[in-house]
Amino acid sequence: NAGVTQTPKFQVLKTGQSMTLQCAQDMNHNSMYWYRQDPGMGLRLIYYSASEGTTDKGEVPNGYNVSRLNKREFSLRLESAAPSQTSVYFCASSIGTAATNEKLFFGSGTQLSVL
Amino acid sequence: KQEVTQIPAALSVPEGENLVLNCSFTDSAIYNLQWFRQDPGKGLTSLLLIQSSQREQTSGRLNASLDKSSGRSTLYIAASQPGDSATYLCAVDHDTGFQKLVFGTGTRLLVSP
Numbered sequence: 001n002a003g004v005t006q007t008p009k010f011q012v013l014k015t016g017q018s019m020t021l022q023c024a025q026d027m028n029h030n031s032m033y034w035y036r037q038d039p040g041m042g043l044r045l046i047y048y049s050a051s052e053g054t055t056d057k058g059e060v061p062n063g064y065n066v067s068r069l070n071k072r073e074f075s076l077r078l079e080s081a082a083p084s085q086t087s088v089y090f091c092a093s094s095i096g097t098a099a100t101n102e103k104l105f106f107g108s109g110t111q112l113s114v115l
Numbered sequence: 116k117q118e119v120t121q122i123p124a125a126l127s128v129p130e131g132e133n134l135v136l137n138c139s140f141t142d143s144a145i146y147n148l149q150w151f152r153q154d155p156g157k158g159l160t161s162l163l164l165i166q167s168s169q170r171e172q173t174s175g176r177l178n179a180s181l182d183k184s185s186g187r188s189t190l191y192i193a194a195s196q197p198g199d200s201a202t203y204l205c206a207v208d209h210d211t212g213f214q215k216l217v218f219g220t221g222t223r224l225l226v227s228p
Binding site: 004040041042043044045048058059090092101102103104105106107108109 | 119146147149156157158159160161164166204206208215216217218219220221
C-alpha cells in the first residue's frame with residue numbers, strides 16, 4: 001500500500017542548478033498534482049495533470065515544468081533553481097473521474113533548499 | 116480571488132477536551148471543502164470532504180460542518196487525545212471542471228497528556 005511516492009525526500013541545490021522531482025502513484029488514479037508549501041502561505045498548486053497526456057498550469061507555475069510520463073508518474077522539473085523556490089514540494093493524486101468531489105492523496109514531500 | 120483563513124494558528128489543550136477548529140473562505144461559490152491532517156515531516160491526509168450541498172460530515176470523533184452562505188466551516192474533535200496532535204488544514208475547491216484546491220495556512224494542535 002505505497003500510495004503516492006516522492007523522491008528525493010531532501011535536496012540542496014545551488015542557484016542555477018537544475019533538478020527533477022519524481023512522483024509515482026500505484027492507485028490507478030487519473031489525476032495528479034504538484035503543490036508547494038511555504039511557511040505562512042499554505043499549499044499552492046504549481047501544475048496539475050487531469051489525465052495521462054494532459055498538463056495545465058496552477059497558481060504558481062513560473063520557473064517549473066512538468067511531464068506526465070505515463071498514468072503512474074508525474075515529474076516536476078526546475079530548469080534553473082532560484083532561492084525563491086526553496087520550499088516543501090508535495091505530489092498528490094485523485095481518481096479523476098471528472099467529478100469535483102474527490103479526495104486527494106498526498107506523498108510525504110520533498111524538502112528543497114536552493115542556496 | 117478565493118482566500119481561506121484558519122483561526123487560531125495554534126491551539127494547546129489537555130487530553131479529553133472537546134475542541135473546535137475554524138475555517139473561513141471569502142467566495143461562497145465552492146464545490147466542496149476538505150479537512151486535512153498533516154503530521155511533522157509528512158504529507159497530508161484527507162480527513163473529511165463536505166460537498167457544497169451538504170451541511171456536515173462525520174468520521175469517528177471528527178465532525179465537520181459547512182455553512183456555505185456565511186463562508187465558514189468548523190472541525191469538531193471530541194475527546195481529544197495526544198495522537199490528535201498535528202496541523203489541521205482546510206481547503207476549498209472553487210473552480211469549475213477540475214479540482215484546484217485553495218488551502219488555509221492551518222491550525223497547529225497540541226494535545227497534552
